[in-house]
Amino acid sequence: DYHGTNVEGNEDLLDDKMTENESSTTLTNRQGHPITDNQNVRTVGNRGPTTLENYNFLEKISHFDRERVPERVVHGRGAGAHGYFEAYGSFGDEPISKYTRAKLFQEKGKKTPVFVRFSTVTHGTHSPETLRDPRGFAIKFYTEDGNWDLVGNNLKIFFIRDAVKFPDLIHAFKPDPVTNVQDGERIFDFISQTPEATHMITFLFSPWGIPANYRQMQGSGVNTYRWVNSEGKAVLVKYHFEPVQGIKNLTQEEAQEIQGKNFNHATQDLYEAIEEGNYPEWEMYVQIMEDHDHPELDFDPLDDTKLWYKDKFPWVPVGKLVLDRNPEDYFAEVEQAAFGTGVLVDGLDFSDDKMLQGRTFSYSDTQRYRVGANYLQLPINAPKKHVATNQRGGQMEYRVDTGKGQNPHVNYEPSIMNGLNEAPKKYPEHTPYVEGEVKKEAIDRPNNFGQAGETYRRLNDWERDELIKNLVNTLGTCKKEIQNQMIENFTKADPDYGQRVAEGLKNYEQNMSNGPIGSTTSDEGVEQAKEESRA
Ligand code: HEM
Numbered sequence: 001d002y003h004g005t006n007v008e009g010n011e012d013l014l015d016d017k018m019t020e021n022e023s024s025t026t027l028t029n030r031q032g033h034p035i036t037d038n039q040n041v042r043t044v045g046n047r048g049p050t051t052l053e054n055y056n057f058l059e060k061i062s063h064f065d066r067e068r069v070p071e072r073v074v075h076g077r078g079a080g081a082h083g084y085f086e087a088y089g090s091f092g093d094e095p096i097s098k099y100t101r102a103k104l105f106q107e108k109g110k111k112t113p114v115f116v117r118f119s120t121v122t123h124g125t126h127s128p129e130t131l132r133d134p135r136g137f138a139i140k141f142y143t144e145d146g147n148w149d150l151v152g153n154n155l156k157i158f159f160i161r162d163a164v165k166f167p168d169l170i171h172a173f174k175p176d177p178v179t180n181v182q183d184g185e186r187i188f189d190f191i192s193q194t195p196e197a198t199h200m201i202t203f204l205f206s207p208w209g210i211p212a213n214y215r216q217m218q219g220s221g222v223n224t225y226r227w228v229n230s231e232g233k234a235v236l237v238k239y240h241f242e243p244v245q246g247i248k249n250l251t252q253e254e255a256q257e258i259q260g261k262n263f264n265h266a267t268q269d270l271y272e273a274i275e276e277g278n279y280p281e282w283e284m285y286v287q288i289m290e291d292h293d294h295p296e297l298d299f300d301p302l303d304d305t306k307l308w309y310k311d312k313f314p315w316v317p318v319g320k321l322v323l324d325r326n327p328e329d330y331f332a333e334v335e336q337a338a339f340g341t342g343v344l345v346d347g348l349d350f351s352d353d354k355m356l357q358g359r360t361f362s363y364s365d366t367q368r369y370r371v372g373a374n375y376l377q378l379p380i381n382a383p384k385k386h387v388a389t390n391q392r393g394g395q396m397e398y399r400v401d402t403g404k405g406q407n408p409h410v411n412y413e414p415s416i417m418n419g420l421n422e423a424p425k426k427y428p429e430h431t432p433y434v435e436g437e438v439k440k441e442a443i444d445r446p447n448n449f450g451q452a453g454e455t456y457r458r459l460n461d462w463e464r465d466e467l468i469k470n471l472v473n474t475l476g477t478c479k480k481e482i483q484n485q486m487i488e489n490f491t492k493a494d495p496d497y498g499q500r501v502a503e504g505l506k507n508y509e510q511n512m513s514n515g516p517i518g519s520t521t522s523d524e525g526v527e528q529a530k531e532e533s534r535a
Helices: 055-064 163-173 184-192 195-204 252-261 265-275 330-335 354-370 450-458 461-475 480-493 495-513 523-534
Strands: 078-087 111-120 135-143 146-153 225-228 234-243 281-290 316-325 348-350
Touching: 078 135, 078 265, 078 330, 111 316, 146 234, 163 184, 163 354, 184 195, 184 461, 184 480, 195 450, 195 480, 252 461, 265 316, 348 354, 450 480, 450 495, 461 480, 461 495, 480 495
Parallel strands: none
Antiparallel strands: 078 111, 078 316, 111 135, 135 146, 225 234, 225 348, 234 281, 281 316
16 A cells, blocks of 8 residues: 555654655655656646646646745744753752642752744745844743743733723734834834833833844743642742853844845844754743732732743742754744643643733634644644543644544543543642632732833843934834823833933934934935946
8 A cells, every 4th residue: 555544643654665766865756756847837838838637747836825924913024943841850958849839840959841933923934033122032841741832931921901902902013004014113112102012112212122142041930820739828920941051132333234135134043053962041030929918028929911020939940841853844843832831731731810820721723823833732732741621623633633442433521432531630630719709900009110110220231322313213203292201101100211311312302403313325325326226
């Protein structure tokens, strides 16, 4: 039987049985037919017209016509690599089991395979990697209990704290729906009316908004999660990754210099480092807090616009992350990779962080649309362990998740005819008690500016200078009302911050009235261009 059609797996499709005119590098179509002419379409005479029954031509072109799937609505541009996570097995001086029963952390030296995808957020699949933008840092841990996805960013906080605002935030940063050009005025129109974004904007417009590459940046889970131990007791946690390579960020000028020569520099840097055996590595840290609302703090521990300062909530190392293998195929592994905040394993849990809960709906929802209903069957997304479900059908199902001992006729539960059964519960569940009125209301301790001011003061001098310059250059193009609202917000964060932006904007305006600054077309340039077009 030459054409394998076994739905159990694709072993038969990869079969290397050959006909007498084939070798292992003979071109075939997807039906296994050897291609004897890949240069000429089939025509009436050698000048055409072309005949329509030419199956090989139709197959080649129509597959090409479908080579793209919708790109991610955010984080479209990315690069990925395989590697492993190695656990330290402890939490400071304590056994880590005191806080979490998640198996991947328990034993010193235990390795769990991972796939990591880094990304930029705003622009499309082939946009420059030098843009001022948060960077995505998404990790898929293929644990023995199934997959755990930690979908994080390089920066440790976010612009907003309520998921309902996410589409608005992204629309403001994406290109204008009419001109298709990104517009600083649209961005700051939204940001100036969103005071909780002041902290994130302070990081983003400083050099921290342009990491030099993917290897020399931090990672953070951003949102607050929970760890659960074997008694069902929980703590609040935040995750962070510190690059062993060190942190490196770029000034706007440095970024422009790189972008003029190479708009794929971060993807290339990651790929080449791994090919050379220079494996990037991060140490993983966890911060914990007792699981309650912490009235003693001036912020809410579930508010993702806030840092948990290290002096109060130390970063405790729990393991290391190493990337040591490049993907074999970008599309199959990086483009089709699907991460989501809902993908947790036993011992890890959500918190009531409103952003996290909104995100958890969004990821798998978009992936069913972007990749397809059976996206979890793709090798990059499938767990590396036993999978047995009663889910059947859907576009592109290529195998059936039947358990080895399962009666294949029984795709429902319960059954007494040898169907699938629930797993026995091994540990008590974490069962938080919640009570309250159901309503739409902002949190009590927004403190929108306190940490923004602190971050401003903690920057190095050159970083603060860059921050002011970058803000002024973008705010300079905005309406006066937007500028004034931003100055007011920065002043609330730190009076010096507001004053420096205000002064910068005054100078910007004066320079503009003396002729546009940053204009690159000198008369000489125009003359030269004409010269070239005549040549
Ligand atoms: C990607 C939604 C906030 C990090 C995505 C995608 C969606 C999304 C729809 C595309 C996923 C795909 O096509 O596979 C949201 C919503 C948010 C939110 C609704 C807020 C309510 C955040 C935050 C972070 C983050 C706070 C940082 C911790 C990422 C990353 C990716 C991503 C890293 C790319 C994952 C990959 O490499 O495939 N987000 N997001 N997002 N998001 Fe979010």
